[in-house]
Amino acid sequence: MATLQGKHALVTGAGSGIGTAIARTLSTAGAAVSLVGRRARPLRDLAAGLGSATAIVADVTSEEQTQHMVAAAHEAHGPIDIVIANAGAAESAPFSKVDLAHWQRMIDVNLTGAFLTARAALPDLTRKAAGTAGRRIVFIASTAGLKGYRYVAPYCAAKHGLVGLARALAAELAPQGIAVNAVCPGFTDTPLLHASLDNIARTTGRSHTQAEADIKRLNPQGRFVRPEEVAETVLWLCTAGAQAITGQAISVSGGEV
Numbered sequence: 001m002a003t004l005q006g007k008h009a010l011v012t013g014a015g016s017g018i019g020t021a022i023a024r025t026l027s028t029a030g031a032a033v034s035l036v037g038r039r040a041r042p043l044r045d046l047a048a049g050l051g052s053a054t055a056i057v058a059d060v061t062s063e064e065q066t067q068h069m070v071a072a073a074h075e076a077h078g079p080i081d082i083v084i085a086n087a088g089a090a091e092s093a094p095f096s097k098v099d100l101a102h103w104q105r106m107i108d109v110n111l112t113g114a115f116l117t118a119r120a121a122l123p124d125l126t127r128k129a130a131g132t133a134g135r136r137i138v139f140i141a142s143t144a145g146l147k148g149y150r151y152v153a154p155y156c157a158a159k160h161g162l163v164g165l166a167r168a169l170a171a172e173l174a175p176q177g178i179a180v181n182a183v184c185p186g187f188t189d190t191p192l193l194h195a196s197l198d199n200i201a202r203t204t205g206r207s208h209t210q211a212e213a214d215i216k217r218l219n220p221q222g223r224f225v226r227p228e229e230v231a232e233t234v235l236w237l238c239t240a241g242a243q244a245i246t247g248q249a250i251s252v253s254g255g256e257v
C-alpha cells in the first residue's frame with residue numbers, strides 16, 4: 001500500500017464531495033491532514049473520524065485568510081508537503097445572462113483561490129530541509145478545463161486557467177523537486193453535481209432523474225465518476241513513484257475526454 005507516513009497534506013474544500021474523499025484517502029495512507037473550508041461543522045466531523053487531522057476555517061478567495069490557513073496548518077502538523085487545491089464552485093447560465101459578478105465569483109473561487117492557496121504554502125514546499133522528494137501541488141480542475149460545455153463559460157474559463165497555472169508552476173518548480181499537476185474529473189457524484197442537476201431540472205422542465213440520465217450519457221462508461229476514484233488518482237500523484245509526473249492534466253472521466 002502507498003504510504004504518506006510523515007507527510008502533511010493541506011486539502012481545501014475538504015468538507016464535502018471530492019475534498020472529503022481526498023482527505024480520507026490521504027489520511028488512510030498515513031498523511032497528517034489539514035482540512036479547509038468556510039463551514040466549520042463538516043470539517044470538524046470529518047477530522048473527528050480521521051487519524052491526525054485538523055479543521056481550519058478559511059475562505060480561499062481571501063489572501064489574508066489563506067495566509068492564516070497555512071499558518072494554522074503549519075502550527076498543527078509542521079510544514080506542508082502536499083497541497084490539494086480542491087475548493088471550487090460551479091454556477092451555470094447562458095452566456096447572455098452571465099453578469100460580471102457571476103464571472104468574478106467563478107474566477108475568484110476556482111482560479112484565484114487555487115493561486116492564493118499554492119502561493120501561501122510555497123515557503124513550506126520550498127524549504128531547504130524538505131529533501132528532494134514527496135512535495136506536491138495538485139489542482140482539482142475539471143474536464144471543463146480541457147473542453148467546452150454549454151452554459152458554464154466562466155467556470156470553463158476558470159478551470160482552463162487552472163490547468164495553465166499547473167503547467168506553468170510545474171515548469172517553474174521542477175528544479176526544486178516539486179511536482180505540480182491538475183486532476184480533471186468528469187461529472188462526479190457530489191453535492192455540487194446534484195445542485196447542478198436541480199438547476200437543469202428547474203430551467204428545462206425535466207425531472208432530476210431525466211437530467212441525471214442525460215448527464216450520465218456524456219460519460220462513455222454511462223455513469224458518474226465516484227469521488228473516491230478522483231481521490232485514488234490524487235493519492236497516486238502524491239506517491240514516490242509518481243515523482244516524474246508533473247505538468248500534466250489528468251482526466252478522470254470514464255473516457256469523456
Ligand code: NAP
Pocket residue numbers: 012013014015016017018019036037038039040058059060061086087088089090109113140141142143184185186187188189190191192193
Ligand atoms: P462540493 O461538494 O460542493 O465541495 C466544494 C467544497 O469547496 C465545499 O466543501 C465547500 O465548503 C468548499 N468551498 C467552496 N468555496 C470555498 C471557499 N471560497 N473557500 C474555502 N472553501 C470553499 O463540490 P465537489 O464536487 O466536491 O467539488 C470539488 C472540486 O472538484 C471543485 O473544484 C469542483 O469544481 C471540482 N469538480 C467537480 C466535479 C463534479 O462533477 N462534482 C467535476 C469536475 C470538477 P464550504 O462551503 O464550507 O466552504
